[in-house]
Amino acid sequence: MTAPEGRAGRREWVGLAVLVLPCLLASMDMSVMFITLPSLAADLGPSGSEQLWIMDSYGFLLAGLLITMGTLGDRFGRRRVLLAGAAAFGVTSVLAACSTSPGTLIAARMLLGIAGATLAPSTLSLIRSTFHDAAQRATAVGIWTAGFAGGAVLGPIIGGLLLEHFWWGSVFLINVPVMVLLLVLGPLLLTEHRDPEPGRFDLPGAAMSLVAVLSVIYGIKSTAEHGFGWIPLACCVAGLAVGAAFLLRQHRAASPMIDTRLFRSRRFTVPLLIDALATFGLVGFSLFNWQFMQLVLGMGALESALWSLPTFLVMPLGIALATAAAPRVGKHNVVAAGLLVATAGYVLLALLRAGSGIVHLVGGMAVVSIGVGAVSAVVTEVILSAAPPQRAGAASALAETSAEFGGALGIAILGSVGTAVYRSELAATAPGGLTSDVLEAAKSTLGGAVETAATLPKGTADSLRDAAFDAFAQEARIASMVSAVLMAGAAVLIATLLRTTHTRTGPVATPAAAEHQDAGGAGKPSSRTASHR
Structure with a gap:
């Protein structure tokens, strides 16, 4: 054929x-x-x-x-x-x-x-x-x-x-x-x-990009696991400084790893930001999703994994709808709509209570998944199309790196905010008579509260578990609200900043792209980039 x-x-x-x-x-x-x-x-x-x-x-x-x-x-x-x-x-x-x-x-x-x-x-x-x-x-x-x-x-x-x-x-x-x-x-x-x-391959630039990304992600993840501290903060600051030096080097290099002129186009930078924000909420809330199923609802690891399957199965629906609608209504409108769908899912999750069933949790995550699927599919394609074909590898790497940063930030920020909410709520509602050591162990994490409750008399244990579950539900609600606000804000951002740009597919008009178009036309390989087996 x-x-x-x-x-x-x-x-x-x-x-x-x-x-x-x-x-x-x-x-x-x-x-x-x-x-x-x-x-x-x-x-x-x-x-x-x-x-x-x-x-x-x-x-x-x-x-x-x-x-x-x-x-x-x-x-x-x-x-x-x-x-x-x-x-x-x-x-x-x-x-x-x-x-x-x-x-x-x-x-x-x-x-x-x-x-x-x-x-x-x-x-x-x-x-x-x-x-x-x-x-x-x-x-x-x-x-x-x-x-x-x-x-x-x-x-x-x-x-x-x-x-x-x-x-x-x-x-x-x-x-x-x-x-x-x-x-x-x-x-x-x-x-x-x-x-x-x-x-020429920029070996020092490659080392700088590695140090920059590793330092920032290590600092973010360390903050999520252990709270704010000088070492994680120093890692983030150092990583950002090395990243700035890396971009400056790329701007001046004769053969850069990344064509920094791409960042002058909103058609390239805004989708990168949106991709990071969409991943921020989805990955960040997964912390609460798994704990709610296993600790609050008492599911085993495999059972909770099976209950997460519907979240994946509905994602192709969002992807298919977005792919079909984008040529008709515009890519920026489809992304904005996907972000609003994700917002609705987070609003549904913001109604979660300790007594809520699995259907409420899975239903909310499924709505989020449909929206994020629509967003990710379109913005990834926009990022690829915005870059000249000969820079497709670097553009793809930037898309994936933005998603990695978004996920790491989601875990760190939502995890840190959630932990603060949980500790505050449990301190106010924990049953009386607990020693300071027992209360501190229960306040550390929800898992710590469940393990601590198992060592206490039944009445006190039940009261501590109920208080911990309620505090964790409040933690999840706050995380949902933060995610909903971010998704709604991102929808306004993309509708505003990309409303006046072209939505057709084609590379950003950098000198590299212009040279490519002169050689063989935009969107198709030139004779110099002809495929070979």
């Missing part, structure tokens, strides 16, 4: 399915640890600090290297970098599964993060290079978005099913056959694309 000129055919759509698989696994490897940690902790015996590194080292390295790996794809070939990363991801997955100590597992998780950083920007930039038709590209980006989001939901479910029958290392070994499949099918279905004139 031959597709019309400029439109993707069957080969490209099958190739898209191949591109979605590694992204699904990359996001699964972030969420699967929530359910796997107790099993591996019992086997390997890591300390508290080592457990945090097992959880966070993967995400730290992945986020810190997205920009570098996206640039390497532009320079050396996006398919080549993707396949190299897939091979490394498969090998390091085996190393993680065979780890016999916390140190070796941490090292394997760090290597997994390095390999995983190649997957998202390479796959997304290959979509930009493969799907030249605007409508088809929007659909392809929507499918990619659903796959990436689905991995985060499917991780605990698949992990729970595997742990029912196998040891904890099996959650890593499922990566291997998928990566082997990618290595076999990738060369057959994916065409190579690269920047024909990449210039």
Whole structure:
């Protein structure tokens, strides 16, 4: 079957399915640890600090290297970098599964993060290079978005099913056959694309981007886990300073990793901000979502993971509606509508009480998921289209980095605000007669309150649990309200700032883009960027 000129055919759509698989696994490897940690902790015996590194080292390295790996794809070939990363991801997955100590597992998780950083920007930039038709590209980006989001939901479910029958290392070994499949099918279905004139690779710039991202995300996550302190604050300030120096270097460089002229366009910068805000609420509220199901409603890890499945299943609905509506009513209107739908979901969650059932929680999260799905699919496509094709890898990396920062900020800010609310509420409503040590343990976290209640006489224990559940419900309501205000504000922002810009697909008119258009036309590869096998 031959597709019309400029439109993707069957080969490209099958190739898209191949591109979605590694992204699904990359996001699964972030969420699967929530359910796997107790099993591996019992086997390997890591300390508290080592457990945090097992959880966070993967995400730290992945986020810190997205920009570098996206640039390497532009320079050396996006398919080549993707396949190299897939091979490394498969090998390091085996190393993680065979780890016999916390140190070796941490090292394997760090290597997994390095390999995983190649997957998202390479796959997304290959979509930009493969799907030249605007409508088809929007659909392809929507499918990619659903796959990436689905991995985060499917991780605990698949992990729970595997742990029912196998040891904890099996959650890593499922990566291997998928990566082997990618290595076999990738060369057959994916065409190579690269920047024909990449210039010299900026090694100091790559190091600066890594230090900047790692420092800020470490500071944010440390604040979320331990509260405000001088060390996390110093990390954030240092990271921002290095990030500013990195952008200044890119502005002056003859062959920059990031074309800073892109940031002059609202069509590029506003979608980046919106993507971060949408992820802020979704990831930040997940803290309360999981605790409510497991601690307040008393569900097990696998049962709570299964109840989160409807949230993922409705996301394609939002993506499909947004993709279909964008050409008719304008992308900025669709994004604004998606943000308002997410706002309605958070308002529903703001009505949550300790006695609310699972349907209330899942229903509210499903509405949020529909809205965020619509937003993410459209803004990601807008970010890709706004950048010239030869910079697709760097643009993809920026999109993913903004989402990573949004999620980290959501966990830190909503977690910190929520903790303050919880402690204040429980201090005011806890039953009398508790010692200061018992009360402090209960005020630390909801999990601490449940564990503390188990050591008390029944009447006092029931009263403490009820007070803790009510305080946590208030914490979740405040987080929902904050998220609702942010989503509503973001809707106003995008309706105001992008209302007068063009919504058609096409790269921002930077000199690089203009040169590309002169060579072969906007939206299609020129003779210098012709695909080759």
